[in-house]
Amino acid sequence: MSLMTEELKSYIGRETGRSAAVDTVETGAVRRYAQAIMDPDPAYMDNENVRFGGAAAPPLYPAFMFRLPFGSPDYLTERGEDPDFDGLVTAVSSGLPELPLPGFALLNGGAEIELFRYARHGEKVFQKSRYADIRERESKSGPMLLVLVETVYETEAGEPLMRVVKTLLRRRAA
Amino acid sequence: MMDRHTEVRRRVFEEVSIGDELPQLVKGPLTTAHLMRWSAAMENWHKIHYDLPFAQGHDKLPGLLVNGSLKQQFAAQYFKDWAGPDGWVWKIGFQFRAMNLAGETLTLWARVTDVEPLEPYGLVRLDFGIRNDEQKESTPGTATVALPYRDGPAVPYPFQPPVA
Numbered sequence: 125m126s127l128m129t130e131e132l133k134s135y136i137g138r139e140t141g142r143s144a145a146v147d148t149v150e151t152g153a154v155r156r157y158a159q160a161i162m163d164p165d166p167a168y169m170d171n172e173n174v175r176f177g178g179a180a181a182p183p184l185y186p187a188f189m190f191r192l193p194f195g196s197p198d199y200l201t202e203r204g205e206d207p208d209f210d211g212l213v214t215a216v217s218s219g220l221p222e223l224p225l226p227g228f229a230l231l232n233g234g235a236e237i238e239l240f241r242y243a244r245h246g247e248k249v250f251q252k253s254r255y256a257d258i259r260e261r262e263s264k265s266g267p268m269l270l271v272l273v274e275t276v277y278e279t280e281a282g283e284p285l286m287r288v289v290k291t292l293l294r295r296r297a298a
Numbered sequence: 299m300m301d302r303h304t305e306v307r308r309r310v311f312e313e314v315s316i317g318d319e320l321p322q323l324v325k326g327p328l329t330t331a332h333l334m335r336w337s338a339a340m341e342n343w344h345k346i347h348y349d350l351p352f353a354q355g356h357d358k359l360p361g362l363l364v365n366g367s368l369k370q371q372f373a374a375q376y377f378k379d380w381a382g383p384d385g386w387v388w389k390i391g392f393q394f395r396a397m398n399l400a401g402e403t404l405t406l407w408a409r410v411t412d413v414e415p416l417e418p419y420g421l422v423r424l425d426f427g428i429r430n431d432e433q434k435e436s437t438p439g440t441a442t443v444a445l446p447y448r449d450g451p452a453v454p455y456p457f458q459p460p461v462a
Contacts, residue, residue: 160336210344210357211345239390239457244389
């Protein structure tokens, strides 16, 4: 039986509005990020960098700026006693409506990333996402769905920073 | 040769040929502290990266997993440093095919598969991957890097993709 339904097809093309990251590009956050990825590129702290117009964030930084805003519910406490709580907090996802796939496992299959410029310290970053495609594929363990989610990251003025198309693999949990 | 950082210098299109192998980039051994540091930096509290009883007991994993998000950072660094100060990493694509566990050392490799002279820059296409200590490939992918010409200007920034 095909996993692809008319209802699922209706999600293709659905998109979010533009949303802002909770913080601007902060120097301390860039430092922690660069240290964690073990990339001591001087451009990350060089306020005089001519090419980038100031200190730049690491290439993929914009995709990791969408975090829980101040005042959000504290899921770690609320679900602290739940043995099934995996620690993932859904509010940091793309903001797209959940697909009607109850009982389907989700695997991150990979991504295609396109880079246009780096975010600079002090800049605000915005994102918008859409279901670029949903299609079915046979795999060794039976049929699965490939869900392609496109997210565009841009500056306040709408200048593109990067574009990411993530492939999410959805299959019935065993 | 265990290279922890790619040599960063101005790289030009004329010096690159199909079949060239890039110097490898080595990350690790990636301890649980490395994984915790990355989870904290991006504020992602997914337990499979730091809670061993949860990872093994609940998710039936063999150990704590290296974040896929960390592996993609390594790929971005690898090509950014290779492209040099006047180049630009236009595209990186990869598939998460296998997991990597805490304790593994990851080695990034890449090979030039195509070169395309355009104006005002040239494009270099590469295959790449991430192997662990046992040479198991976990993250095969491709990248497209724009490089300046020897006597030409830096690749335009912000990057202007070629007109199709």
